Amino acid sequence: MTHLHHKPMPQSGVDQEEILSQLDAFKSDDPEYKNGKVWSLVYYIDETHQQLLKDSYFKYSSENGLNPTAFKSLKKMENDIIGATASILNGTDEVCGVVTSGGTESCLLAVKTYRDMAKDKRRVKKPEMIIPETAHVAWYKASDYFGVKIRQVPLDNNLVPDLKKLKKMINRNTVMILASAPEYPHGTIDPIEAMGEIAQEKNIPLHVDACVGGFILPFLEMNGETLPKWDYRVPGVTSISADIHKYGYAAKGASTITYRNLNYLRYQMFVQPDWSGGVFASSALLGTRPGGAYAGAWAALQYFGIDGYKKLADETIQAVNKLKKGITGIPELEIMGTPQGPLFAYQSRDTAVNIFAVGDQMDLMGWKVNKNQKPDGLHAMVTAQHLKVVDQYLADLKQAVETVKANPELAKQGGAATYGMMAHVPLRGMVKNKVLEMYSELYRAGGGSIDLSAQAADTNETAPTSIVDKALAWYVNRQTKKQQNKSS
Numbered sequence: 001m002t003h004l005h006h007k008p009m010p011q012s013g014v015d016q017e018e019i020l021s022q023l024d025a026f027k028s029d030d031p032e033y034k035n036g037k038v039w040s041l042v043y044y045i046d047e048t049h050q051q052l053l054k055d056s057y058f059k060y061s062s063e064n065g066l067n068p069t070a071f072k073s074l075k076k077m078e079n080d081i082i083g084a085t086a087s088i089l090n091g092t093d094e095v096c097g098v099v100t101s102g103g104t105e106s107c108l109l110a111v112k113t114y115r116d117m118a119k120d121k122r123r124v125k126k127p128e129m130i131i132p133e134t135a136h137v138a139w140y141k142a143s144d145y146f147g148v149k150i151r152q153v154p155l156d157n158n159l160v161p162d163l164k165k166l167k168k169m170i171n172r173n174t175v176m177i178l179a180s181a182p183e184y185p186h187g188t189i190d191p192i193e194a195m196g197e198i199a200q201e202k203n204i205p206l207h208v209d210a211c212v213g214g215f216i217l218p219f220l221e222m223n224g225e226t227l228p229k230w231d232y233r234v235p236g237v238t239s240i241s242a243d244i245h246k247y248g249y250a251a252k253g254a255s256t257i258t259y260r261n262l263n264y265l266r267y268q269m270f271v272q273p274d275w276s277g278g279v280f281a282s283s284a285l286l287g288t289r290p291g292g293a294y295a296g297a298w299a300a301l302q303y304f305g306i307d308g309y310k311k312l313a314d315e316t317i318q319a320v321n322k323l324k325k326g327i328t329g330i331p332e333l334e335i336m337g338t339p340q341g342p343l344f345a346y347q348s349r350d351t352a353v354n355i356f357a358v359g360d361q362m363d364l365m366g367w368k369v370n371k372n373q374k375p376d377g378l379h380a381m382v383t384a385q386h387l388k389v390v391d392q393y394l395a396d397l398k399q400a401v402e403t404v405k406a407n408p409e410l411a412k413q414g415g416a417a418t419y420g421m422m423a424h425v426p427l428r429g430m431v432k433n434k435v436l437e438m439y440s441e442l443y444r445a446g447g448g449s450i451d452l453s454a455q456a457a458d459t460n461e462t463a464p465t466s467i468v469d470k471a472l473a474w475y476v477n478r479q480t481k482k483q484q485n486k487s488s
């Protein structure tokens with residue numbers, strides 16, 4: 001590893017124009033999201049909308065939501081945002097909540113709230129939460145951070161959590177049950193009405209993770225789509241997380257967590273009466289809370305309104321339906337489970353077609369396609385913006401499948417080879433360590449960097465597209481060398 005040096009602070013300040021032009025120049029290696037070839041990272045519509053978010057964010061970039069009584073402007077925006085969120089989620093006037101920095105913060109907070117509530121009300125000392133296998137990774141992070149053990153509900157063949165098994169997992173240490181609307185990997189809405197009945201019968205809180213669905217499923221329903229009930233209309237649901245910076249098309253840094261009433265939310269609060277800096281109270285994870293994110297979120301809700309979001313939802317589902325129809329029309333592929341929202345995944349139904357090799361071909365054609373594992377598949381998180389690229393995507397996908405079929409060796413290269421190795425369970429611990437090592441390397445003093453293309457150059461293969469892919473590729477090479485040594 002090369003030794004890195006810190007880039008020192010400039011001695012004297014840099015000219016403003018120079019600063020701004022450098023900021024623009026930094027973007028040159030970033031993904032180009034305006035052409036609709038990037039999925040799940042960015043929710044882009046057009047320049048008018050983008051400019052409104054920038055202007056709104058900028059107006060409040062100094063204001064601080066740390067103390068909700070200081071900047072009344074921010075508390076007002078927060079009240080409006082929570083009110084609008086509660087109303088689209090069919091909550092009563094008792095529904096209350098907090099604007100957070102993102103889905104992860106909302107999920108972390110739910111776990112903290114229910115852990116503390118169970119401790120207070122039932123003296124639970126070894127807290128557990130029950131989550132379906134498809135729960136977002138933020139829930140695993142919450143478990144790790146807050147010491148709440150996970151009990152994982154397996155899925156049936158249609159990717160639906162097995163509720164009989166779920167019921168058996170409930171015990172006196174259970175502090176919460178999680179359902180998703182929809183789950184991130186395949187876009188399936190968990191059977192929330194049935195889960196709500198179980199939760200009510202056992203008197204356990206049920207959180208619905210609608211981080212991705214919260215600002216689109218309600219509008220799909222208003223447009224006349226038939227969807228199962230998953231929001232506050234389901235009596236057992238006690239809280240919901242919904243991100244505004246996904247399908248609410250807000251500036252980054254805006255999500256919500258709402259609770260059925262204040263009896264739950266109060267366990268989210270933190271108070272330290274003895275701090276030398278004064279008595280301190282806080283309603284969420286962050287200390288200083290960025291006013292710009294509130295303003296950006298508030299502005300997005302005002303800009304679109306119900307009619308605007310209904311139109312975006314409609315365009316999104318048109319794109320989803322065209323994609324699903326096109327993929328179903330490719331005999332080697334099939335949609336996984338029964339996705340009902342804006343995202344879905346597909347897999348191969350032909351042993352001669354390695355789905356990850358198809359993904360590699362798509363990446364070569366400029367699509368940044370995300371991979372699922374267990375079961376293996378490719379992921380598509382669709383926005384209104386993707387409507388204009390649907391035909392191209394399907395044409396490229398058809399081509400990718402043909403290429404992979406005609407070149408079986410592609411299944412042993414690139415992402416296909418690396419992800420294929422992940423099926424070997426004993427390797428997971430080593431992969432975890434390697435990923436940890438490479439991720440840590442990125443944060444080395446001086447700002448480490450990892451050349452993703454270096455290895456591709458030695459092996460003449462497709463460059464890995466992420467650190468994780470690179471770590472996996474390292475593992476595959478190592479295993480291959482071991483095999484070669486053995487046989488020689």
Ligand SMILES: *Cc1c(COP(=O)(O)O)cnc(C)c1O
Nearest residue numbers: 102103104136138184209211212
């Ligand atoms: C995106 C997402 C999260 C996490 O949200 P971030 O804003 O990325 O932190 C949590 N749950 C689900 C279902 C999501 O799709």
